[in-house]
Structure formats: structure tokens, C-alpha cells
Amino acid sequence: QVQLVESGGGVVQPERSLRLSCAASGFTFSSYAIYWVRQAPGKGLEWVAVISYDGGNKYYAESVKGRFTISRDNSENTVFLQMDSLRPADTAIYYCARAPEVRAALNHWGQGTPVTVSS
Amino acid sequence: EIVLTQSPGTLSLSPGDRVTLSCRTSQTINFIYLAWYQQKPGQAPRLLISATSSRATGIPDRFSGSGSGTDFTLTISRLEPEDSAVYFCQQYASSPYTFGPGTKVEIK
Numbered sequence: 001q002v003q004l005v006e007s008g009g010g011v012v013q014p015e016r017s018l019r020l021s022c023a024a025s026g027f028t029f030s031s032y033a034i035y036w037v038r039q040a041p042g043k044g045l046e047w048v049a050v051i052s053y054d055g056g057n058k059y060y061a062e063s064v065k066g067r068f069t070i071s072r073d074n075s076e077n078t079v080f081l082q083m084d085s086l087r088p089a090d091t092a093i094y095y096c097a098r099a100p101e102v103r104a105a106l107n108h109w110g111q112g113t114p115v116t117v118s119s
Numbered sequence: 120e121i122v123l124t125q126s127p128g129t130l131s132l133s134p135g136d137r138v139t140l141s142c143r144t145s146q147t148i149n150f151i152y153l154a155w156y157q158q159k160p161g162q163a164p165r166l167l168i169s170a171t172s173s174r175a176t177g178i179p180d181r182f183s184g185s186g187s188g189t190d191f192t193l194t195i196s197r198l199e200p201e202d203s204a205v206y207f208c209q210q211y212a213s214s215p216y217t218f219g220p221g222t223k224v225e226i227k
Contacts, residue, residue: 035216037164045156045164045207045218059214095163103211105154105169107176112163 002026002108004096009113012086020081020113022096029077030054033102036070036081038092039112048094051079052102059102063089086117121146121210123219131225138195140222142208147188152212155184155193158221159204167206168193200226 008020022034036048049060049070058070069082079096093114097106122145132138142153150171156164166175168184171191181196195202203226208219 037218044205044221045158045209047209047216047218050214050216059216061215097164099211103152105166105175105209105211106156106164107166107169109163109165 002098004098004108004110006094006096006110006113009094009115011116011118013119014087014117015085016117017082017084018086018115020083020094020096020115022079022081022110024077024079024098027098030074032098032100033104034070034072034079035097035099035106036079037095037097037106037109038090038115039095040089040092043092046092049081050099050102057102083115086115088117091115091117120215121148121213121217123208123210123217125206125208125219125222127222128220129223129225131227132198133227134198134200136198138198138202138224140193140195140206140224142186142191142193142219144189144191144210148210148212150187150191152210153184153186153191154209154211156207156209157202157204158207164207195224198224198226202226 035050051070067085072079093112095112097109124143155168158164172184205221
């Protein structure tokens, strides 16, 4: 069955870095775009970044542009989110989700990994 | 940026009620670029509806979507206790691929 498993979350100090991973299984990973969406405690969903099926196109929310980098390794069925210069406002659960293409609905989500940015 | 507004913020209804949730976009979007998600406490979101009205796999037919232009609606024809959740709309017409703030549906 389709699985997306996030990892790499944790507690980190402001201005430090963290790298999240999203490991996929149960489907043809290289045919899907992958999104990162986050949810701050008690808040709604915020789109963070998306990468196309081949890594050729990447888009970022303004709030993370220049600090976060999305990438993928189709040989390992994994997407990464490199998060640099972290801020307390980045504290959230980070979900990865797949979509048939960049401009498509997110039809399967992982369970999320929590990130806390605090001194 | 396309801003999404959802109303009402919270609904409290009884099992069997008909529920209508609204999602309004700040710009006209093609109907194929609007989705609805359901999120229960402690769980990841789940896709309910894509392209305004296309139910995702395994979604009961009591859920339906409609709309066009800037006004979109999610309808639950007969509310079930397990429908207690927050419902988000999302546009994927253009980056940033924004979500609405959500509507919380409570069961009396």
C-alpha cells in the first residue's frame, strides 16, 4: 500500500539547521510530485514547498524561500527538505504528501514529523 | 497570491443534518484546481474532493463538492458522527498553493 514516512524532526535552536526526509513506498515514486505542508500547533495548513516528479521544478512559500531547499532522490524513493536559519515561527508538524503533478490535489499524506525551534 | 476564505469558522450540528461549507478564492480559478481535505484530531489530512467535485477513492457519497469561479462548496448530505473534523479547501492553480483557514464541524 501507499506509504509516506517522514523523519528527521526534532528540537533545534534558532538559526540552526535540520533536514527532513520523506520515504515513499507502494507506488511509482518517480511519477509523482511531492509536497511539504506544515501545521503550527493549533493552526491550519500551510504549504511549504513542492518538487516535480523529476526534480526539475521546485516552488517555495515566501516564508521559507532562501532558507529551505527541497530535493529528491528517485533511486532511493526519498524527498528531502533542508531547513536552514530556522526560526521559532517554523515550529510545526511537517507533512509530506504526493500529487500526480505539481498542480494537482494531494492524494496521500504521511503522518508528519514535528519540528520545534526554541532556545 | 490567491487567498482562500472559509465560512463558517465552526459548525455544531446533529447527526443526519445537511452541512454546507463555503470556500471563496480571492481570484477566479479553474474548477479543476480546487480540493477539499478532512483532518481529524491527531491525524494527517485526507483528500476528500479534487477538481471541485471529484470524490477521492473511498470517500462516501454523502460528501459532494460544487462551485466555480471564486465560490466553492463542500456538502455533507447526512452528517455522521465520524464526520467531526476540520475541513480545509486548497487551490493548486498557481503558486503559492494556498489553503483556507478551515471549518471545524462539531457533532452535537
